[in-house]
Amino acid sequence: MSTKPSGASSAPPASLTERRKAATQLEIAHAAAELFAAQGPHATTAEEIARHAGVALRTFYRYFRSKQDAVSPLLAAGADRWRALLEAAEPGTGLSRALEAAMEQSLAAPDEDAARALLRTRGLLRAAADDPALRAVWYRVNQESEERLVPVVARLADGRLEAVQVRLAAAAATDAIRIALETWADTEAGVTGEGSPASLALDCLRQLMGGMGALTSDGEAAG
Amino acid sequence: MSTKPSGASSAPPASLTERRKAATQLEIAHAAAELFAAQGPHATTAEEIARHAGVALRTFYRYFRSKQDAVSPLLAAGADRWRALLEAAEPGTGLSRALEAAMEQSLAAPDEDAARALLRTRGLLRAAADDPALRAVWYRVNQESEERLVPVVARLADGRLEAVQVRLAAAAATDAIRIALETWADTEAGVTGEGSPASLALDCLRQLMGGMGALTSDGEAAG
DNA sequence: CATCGGATGGCACACAGTGGCATGGTGGCA
């Protein structure tokens, strides 16, 4: 866990068993996403997901704490990629610039897999509209993304922000992605170009970073 | 629901049965909060909560969809009060001023009940630290607060903001309260004065409204 | 080949929720 070099770059540092476990987890997640999007989470039993993934019910619960949790890796994938890019950014860049740059990289020109992932996310968000339990997973995923973002933002701020300010910045950045994805899920826009998650998220991020002051000062300028 | 005048000010518009129902709901919520804070939600069964509240298990589930939900009215109470004040504000005031004013009113000088409510919230947030299911309720409460805040913000913005901007403003405002409460729950500060929820929330709100731009421009001003 | 460790599967069980039906108190009406 600690002193394992485990290879050089981003190659799978996995033994056969490790790779199988990762594959099984993805297998389950995809099975769950498919069933959830098709018939809704409520009408889907954990048993059913396990069967589709080719594992026993007991095994399912060794990979995920709850039925709905099964899709959380898919829902978190986007934010995870974004955060990984941020971790690689240089501290001197300036926070909002770094945030925007990473956002552009992670969402702007998605490959085939990323595009499929986005469409899957849309399907899940739409299923979440009628299912409180699935919505709860979406909330949790975003919240955990925010928490994981805190140390990254702290590093980028390089000591120029207080702890609370760091948390606020992480929250605002997470809001940008969340609201962009939710807004996009309500539309039929594609994964690139006008109305895409990428452009929406950038808009949201700039609004929040540019300051709500710009949004609110209109009425107060005179009075 | 619609054309019921139901008295003048904020008096209980309730028939005897209605009042009993409200009382029962509070009874259950308080019983749940007490047990959750004392022994953790996981070690508390729904049956136990029902018994403490003096109702049958079946009745418990007529009031709340899930065990953890039982405390959600208590967790939402603060944000509810704040939103109610915002609904009464005049649209001409300017958004951020209205937000701050309502925040000061709802949190600044709490009466006995409000103080107890805040301490109860702290107990629940601390219990939530070890309990994923209870954390999920906290997430849900905040998310729903945000959603309910959207039309209020839209009214206050008076058509000067686009739909997405309204959502972002509602999200930022909710973040301020949430992070203020979470920060406070980690401390031993009282309910008033230095480090109180009120002052923390105002700080957070001003940070977010003043714009993350102020937080991030340091490093970019030169370059 | 022998053996160990971890992943998996099957079984049993406590608890979370839900539908259906019986009951008792509340409130309306004559």
Place this chain on the structure above:
DNA sequence: TGCCACCATGCCACTGTGTGCCATCCGATG
């Protein structure tokens, strides 16, 4: 005052979630 409809509550049965425990299987190591 007495009758009656209604609704909240309680009880029972049942499905599904999630977990502990033990047997088994398979890959890793010598």
